[in-house]
Amino acid sequence: MSIPKIIKLVNGEKGNLIRITSLNLEGVMRRRLLDLGFVAGAIVEVIRKSPLGDPIAFRVSQTTIALRKEESSQIEGVLMTNGE
Amino acid sequence: MGSSYRIALAGNPNTGKSTLFNALTGLRQHTGNWAGKTVSLAQGNVQYKGKTFHLIDLPGTYSLFSNSSDEEVARNYIVFEKPDVTVVVLDATSLERNFNLALQVLEMTKNVIICINLIDVAEKQGITINERILTNRLGVPVIKISARNKKGFPMLLDTIDRIVTGAIECQPVPMAYPDEIEEKIKKIEPKVFELVGNQLSARWVSLRLLDGDEKLLNEINQRFGQKEVVE
């Protein structure tokens, strides 16, 4: 058994699946991300990283949503391994 | 002449609001995935049983907390312009996401129809939706349609009709919050009620105040404050 690997969304690689554990944001920014579907427990797929790494496109709850670094660096989750 | 009622169409982006609007009104409001996003409010009429339903096609948003001008337009229309019925259009293939906005609308206003669209696509994906259970849980009518195939329209129009005539009464089930928040709501709700009366849902305004929604507070001041000065 391996220890779950916690990463920030910003550090995800294309194709990674990440199960969100926490949002380290407050106020309007937090509310906006929750409304977009970045809630604890949601599984997010890294779809595309632009050449400079910002923004990053994620697939969450059947919709593709691009986040800026300021946002994706504040969201953490468990990196899911194949078949999990 | 029959009476006229205002029916607002709300929902997430790309759930088929404009398709429904066009099919019902016969107007050619532009629809599309990204480019043709609805910005200004298209309006058109439907005649039904001697009544005029005046439809308003609101911009699609994921939320109604006025983080963008689209959200503010949609939110202000539902809360302050008070349509006779708000039809929330949901994507049947993505209900979890779509219910975020639907539940927000149910907190803001009473006369709501949950209209689950793209039912043709959902069926192809093997998704079955029990609208009766949803209706019982939510306290408002839940209807399945396919706007593109013009399926489910008679039921939708009839339900609108029965709400505006008072034949059915919507009773949205209130969302319960943790005790700590419920206690705070209890404290400020009576004071909020003194200010807004039956014009707005005092519970909803209380929740927004607890959340520190300054934009809403300003909007209320503008709309209600001025009236008091004039009177």
Ligand SMILES: Nc1nc2c(ncn2[C@@H]2O[C@H](COP(=O)(O)OP(=O)(O)OP(=O)(O)O)[C@@H](O)[C@H]2O)c(=O)[nH]1
């Ligand atoms: N298969 C199928 N497609 C539909 C149905 N209703 C709408 N669509 C399609 O879904 C897409 C989006 O429809 P719109 O009517 O533009 O969606 P909208 O909710 O007005 O979008 P915004 O204005 O951006 O919020 C279009 O390509 C429609 O043809 C339906 O019942 N079945």
Ligand SMILES: [Mg+2]
């Ligand atoms: Mg539209």
